[in-house]
Amino acid sequence: MKVYVPRDAAAKALGANAVAASIAEEAARRGLTVEIVRNGTRGMIWLEPLVEVETDGKRLAYGPVNVADVPALLDGTLPGLGPVEDIPFFARQTRLTFARCGLIDPLDLVAYEAHGGLAGLRRALTMSAEDIVGEVKASGLRGRGGAGFPTGIKWDTVRTAEAPQKYIVCNADEGDSGTFADRMLMEGDPFTLIEGMAIAGLATGATKGFVYIRSEYPDAIEVMESAVRIGRTEGLLGPNVLGSGRAFDMEIRVGAGAYVCGEETSLLNSLEGKRGVVRAKPPLPALEGLFGRPTVVNNVLSLATIQVILEKGAAHYAAFGLGRSKGTMPIQIAGNVKHGGLFETAFGLPLGDLVSDIAGGTASGRPVKAVQVGGPLGAYIPVAQFDTPFGYEEFDQKGGLIGHAGIVVFDDSADMLKMARFAMEFCAVESCGKCTPCRLGAVRGVETIDRIARGDADAVPLLTDLCATMKDGSLCALGGFTPFPVMSALTRFPDDFARAKEAAE
Amino acid sequence: MPATVKAVPDEQISAVIAEFMSLDGPLLPMLHALQARFGHIPAAAVPLLADALNLGKAEVHGVISFYHDFRDAPSGRHVIRICRAEACQAMGGETMAERVLARLGLDWHGTTANGAVTVEPVYCLGLCACGPAAMVDGRLIGRAEAGRILAEAGA
Numbered sequence: 001m002k003v004y005v006p007r008d009a010a011a012k013a014l015g016a017n018a019v020a021a022s023i024a025e026e027a028a029r030r031g032l033t034v035e036i037v038r039n040g041t042r043g044m045i046w047l048e049p050l051v052e053v054e055t056d057g058k059r060l061a062y063g064p065v066n067v068a069d070v071p072a073l074l075d076g077t078l079p080g081l082g083p084v085e086d087i088p089f090f091a092r093q094t095r096l097t098f099a100r101c102g103l104i105d106p107l108d109l110v111a112y113e114a115h116g117g118l119a120g121l122r123r124a125l126t127m128s129a130e131d132i133v134g135e136v137k138a139s140g141l142r143g144r145g146g147a148g149f150p151t152g153i154k155w156d157t158v159r160t161a162e163a164p165q166k167y168i169v170c171n172a173d174e175g176d177s178g179t180f181a182d183r184m185l186m187e188g189d190p191f192t193l194i195e196g197m198a199i200a201g202l203a204t205g206a207t208k209g210f211v212y213i214r215s216e217y218p219d220a221i222e223v224m225e226s227a228v229r230i231g232r233t234e235g236l237l238g239p240n241v242l243g244s245g246r247a248f249d250m251e252i253r254v255g256a257g258a259y260v261c262g263e264e265t266s267l268l269n270s271l272e273g274k275r276g277v278v279r280a281k282p283p284l285p286a287l288e289g290l291f292g293r294p295t296v297v298n299n300v301l302s303l304a305t306i307q308v309i310l311e312k313g314a315a316h317y318a319a320f321g322l323g324r325s326k327g328t329m330p331i332q333i334a335g336n337v338k339h340g341g342l343f344e345t346a347f348g349l350p351l352g353d354l355v356s357d358i359a360g361g362t363a364s365g366r367p368v369k370a371v372q373v374g375g376p377l378g379a380y381i382p383v384a385q386f387d388t389p390f391g392y393e394e395f396d397q398k399g400g401l402i403g404h405a406g407i408v409v410f411d412d413s414a415d416m417l418k419m420a421r422f423a424m425e426f427c428a429v430e431s432c433g434k435c436t437p438c439r440l441g442a443v444r445g446v447e448t449i450d451r452i453a454r455g456d457a458d459a460v461p462l463l464t465d466l467c468a469t470m471k472d473g474s475l476c477a478l479g480g481f482t483p484f485p486v487m488s489a490l491t492r493f494p495d496d497f498a499r500a501k502e503a504a505e
Numbered sequence: 506m507p508a509t510v511k512a513v514p515d516e517q518i519s520a521v522i523a524e525f526m527s528l529d530g531p532l533l534p535m536l537h538a539l540q541a542r543f544g545h546i547p548a549a550a551v552p553l554l555a556d557a558l559n560l561g562k563a564e565v566h567g568v569i570s571f572y573h574d575f576r577d578a579p580s581g582r583h584v585i586r587i588c589r590a591e592a593c594q595a596m597g598g599e600t601m602a603e604r605v606l607a608r609l610g611l612d613w614h615g616t617t618a619n620g621a622v623t624v625e626p627v628y629c630l631g632l633c634a635c636g637p638a639a640m641v642d643g644r645l646i647g648r649a650e651a652g653r654i655l656a657e658a659g660a
Contacts, residue, residue, distance in 0.1 A: 013632050013647035045634035177590030180631040215537075215574055216630055218643065251528075254537055256572035259628060273532030273558070275571040291529065333634065335595035340634025363596070372591055376628075406633065408592045419591070426590075426628065432571075 001034050004052040004059070006102065008041035008187050009219040010180070015066060016049040022070045023051075030074065040188015042084050042102035043342030052084065059083060089358065093344050094320060096328050097305045098181075101188035107226050109234055112191045118242070120310030124199045125244045129159055132203035136306065138314035140326025145171055145262075145299030146374065146403040146477070148325075148392040151306075154296060157286035158204040161294035166206035168197050169271065169290055169297045172213040172220070173255050173262040176375025178334040178406030182300035184342055185330075186213070186220040189304070190227035191236070194250070196303035198241055199310055200296055201248040209250035210290070211300075212267050215257055225252050259430040263476045264297040266432060277432045278476045299404070301330060322348030325391035333359045335372075335408035352386025355409055366411040370493065372419075374403025376426055377481035379488035380416060400484065416493035421449040423485040427478060438479025441470045445486065452497055460497070463490065513547040522550075522557050532558060532568055536575055544579035581616040581623035583658040586640040587649075590629040596648075598637030602626075604651035609660060622660050 005011075005020040020036055027034035042050060042061075050063035051073065061081040062073055072078040084090050084102075095101075104111040112118070124132050137152030158166055170193065174182040186193060197209045213221050228250060231237040239247045258276045260266045265279035268290050289295025305327070309317045318326045325347035331354060333340050338360035355361070355371055362368055370380040379400035381388070388398050395402045410419075424445035431438045445466055451459035467483035474480040490497055521538050525531040535554060539546050546569055555562045569575045587602045606624060609617055616623040632638035635647035641657040 009630075009645055010632050010635055010647060013638065013645035014635055048635070174631065175629055177588075177629045178592045178633045179629075180633055183631040216627060253530075253533065255574075256533060256536070257574035257627075258572050270533065272530040273568065275568055277571075334592040335633065335636070337634070376591060406592075408595055408633065410595045414595065419594075422591070422594070430628070 001032065002037060002054040003034055004037045004039045004054070005049060006041045007038035007106070007219070008048075008184060009217070010045050010184075011041050011048040011050070012219070014045075014048045014064065018067050019049045019051065019065055019070065022067045023073070026070050026074055032074065034074075037105050039104060040102045040106050041184060042090065043098065043184065044087065044089055044339070045341040046339050047081070047087075050081075050084075061087065089339055089341070089343070092358065094328050094346055095344050096308045096317065096320075097192075097301060097330055098185065098189070098342065098344050099308065100192065101185060104189075106188050106190055106223055107230060109191060109230055109236070112189075116311055117191055117307070118195060118236070120307040121195045121198055121236075121242065124202050124310050125242060125246065129203050129205065132199065132310070133159055135314045136203070136309060139309045139317040140314075140321070140324070141302060141305055141309060141317070142325070142392065143299060144301035144305070144329070144404065146176075146401065148402075151298060151302050154286055154298070155200065155203050157284065158206065158294045158296050161287055163294050165208070165291075165293050166204055167290045167293055167295040168200045168204070168206045168209040168250075168303075169264075169268065169295055170197060170209065170211040170300055170303050171262065171264060171267055171297055172211050172217075172224075172300045173267060174217070174300070174404065175214060175259040175262045176377075176404050176406055178372065178408035179332050179375055179404040180334070180406075181330040181332050181342055181404070183217050183220050185300055185304050186217075187223050190224050191231070192304045192307045193224075193300060194227060194231050194236065196306035197250060198237070198248045199306050200298070200303060202246060204294075204296055206294075206296065207247045207249070209248065210253050210271055211250065212253050212255060212261070212271055214255040214261075221252060221254055228252060258432075259426075260432045260476070260478050263478065266476070267297065268295065275432070278434050280475055301404075320346035322346070322389060322391045322394075324393060329390065329402070329405045331390065332404075332406040333409075334406060336362045336364055336411050337409045338363050347391045348389050350386065351381065351388050351390060351407070352383075354390065354407060355386065359409065362409060362411045364411045364413075366413065368409055369412040369414050370410045370416065370419075370489075372408040372410070372485065373406070374401045375406055376423060377401070377477055377484055378403050378406075379484045380419065380492060381488070382492045399488065401481070416489040416496040417449065417453055420486045420489040421446060421453075423482055423489075424449060427482040431478060435474045435476075435479050437470045437473035438482075441466055441479065442482065445470075445482075449486075460490070513543050513549060515549055515553060517542075518547060518550045518553050519557075522553060526557065532560075532565070536569060536572075540575060545576040548577065580625075581620050583622045583642055583660070585622060585624045585654055585658050586627040586630075587624065587654070588628070588630050588632070588636065588638045589626045590633075592629075592633035593636035593638055596636040601637050601649060601651050601654075605654055608651065608655060617660075622658050
């Protein structure tokens with residue numbers, strides 16, 4: 001009997017380690033031979049720890065399982081969920097980037113290959129750099145970190161740049177609240193990311209890669225470091241990638257608790273051992289990036305999607321999606337929701353379907369008040385705009401952004417003035433200090449919102465003006481986008497800002 | 506705050522620094538290793554790092570002080586990190602955090618007088634679908650409650 005117990009951080013936070021230990025103990029007591037596989041998560045966090053039992057090649061899911069359920073689990077009397085693939089939340093997804101996540105032991109390279117892994121890299125090794133870049137361009141893949149810049153065009157800039165050394169840098173500084181897809185992928189299917197980075201190296205002529213992972217993700221760091229070691233031993237990384245004679249190696253680097261290092265130029269400074277201060281662009285990192293060399297900086301999800309694009313072809317990937325938002329997006333459903341987790345689907349699903357239908361509404365059972373899409377720099381969207389289809393341009397038109405595709409749901413107990421204040425406070429804590437509108441504006445923003453809270457209506461136009469200055473006068477998205485949550489709260493939930501005024505009068 | 510910061514001998518600091526000299530951009534890996542070894546970045550490390558990397562002492566200090574992770578004094582014996590970000594707020598994280606802080610009589614970043622517990626804010630642990638989230642001495646807790654957090658920290 002084979003039993004799968006996820007090793008994902010969210011599963012562990014909900015007791016997976018204790019469940020795994022208890023299964024081993026109980027099996028030993030009964031004299032049963034049980035192989036426990038610590039897989040990644042399938043992404044249905046409300047069912048974690050989600051345990052799968054495989055007998056005669058069939059995997060059946062149980063969850064959430066706690067220690068007290070273990071005897072019944074081994075007896076076969078615990079009520080189950082059936083195969084994971086039949087659970088509606090899972091069945092409705094299109095899993096391309098996350099195809100293997102949760103299916104296999106993340107550090108089992110043989111299982112990785114048996115499930116389609118390495119096919120993309122093998123194909124890339126038969127292609128010219130130009131053709132690989134052409135394939136990525138044709139797939140329509142856009143930067144999954146939030147900016148949505150076409151990945152193939154970025155790669156082409158690095159490919160055609162002349163330099164003695166080029167780099168692939170993976171941005172795994174996933175600091176946005178409500179996002180956990182990077183973490184889940186690194187913990188559940190790290191070889192997909194390594195393969196994507198190796199392909200990026202072949203496509204651009206880069207022989208060295210770095211993955212910059214935030215220190216708040218110790219599990220992801222551990223899995224990625226192990227995967228890189230295994231990759232080297234097995235010849236996936238090193239001077240002779242899969243026996244091709246081509247070189248690509250990589251290192252895992254750990255951030256140090258600065259949110260702004262998720263911005264690509266801050267990240268490069270941090271990798272170089274400097275303060276994580278934003279750099280002005282130009283020069284583009286693609287031409288003068290890490291240590292002044294041409295550098296691809298891509299998000300985890302962008303690089304992890306390269307594998308399937310090369311394996312199945314650009315046309316397969318581009319057949320999914322909506323307009324200029326091609327392919328699938330791993331949407332992270334979080335906050336006050338009944339069914340939270342990772343839902344990978346083609347672009348185009350209306351926001352309301354995600355919240356009311358797929359997420360099943362709020363965990364508290366109270367009505368939804370607002371949804372913040374795209375992390376702490378994303379707008380608060382009211383229920384009235386739930387018809388907005390999930391796509392880059394569609395959200396842009398509504399004054400929002402999809403960012404890294406995290407959606408955080410709030411019920412009607414949320415106070416939007418407090419959320420606006422928090423956005424400014426967060427910006428003040430995390431500002432790198434380079435741009436005055438961000439460094440000082442965020443502090444003044446907190447004070448101005450406090451004035452509004454005390455009933456001073458004159459502070460409203462001041463806040464609006466301040467937001468405009470921050471938006472126009474900041475180099476990066478921290479200062480430039482903090483106005484999104486603030487202004488969306490102010491304009492779409494005006495009652496929360498006027499209530500204080502009435503109280504004062 | 507913990508009573509006194511014990512001085513760390515220079516040789517021990519230099520030994521840690523030496524391990525990373527072959528890396529490109531070695532300063533952050535060095536700082537992480539120093540903190541892992543000594544529980545904080547000893548003040549004596551600043552000139553040693555500056556010498557090793559051919560940097561000014563001010564530059565090294567500037568890097569250490571930029572990042573939230575690096576401490577100039579050891580934390581309490583147990584460290585509670587509570588997520589303050591939006592997804593956890595949506596699940597009552599703020600009230601939970603206030604309870605923990607009130608029980609310990611601390612503000613954010615504070616350490617109890619007996620040096621037992623430090624409470625730090627963290628902006629997202631990636632547990633946004635099972636908030637509110639916390640981490641006690643490296644152990645993650647989803648759907649966290651104040652009582653559970655305090656118990657895990659032995660407080």
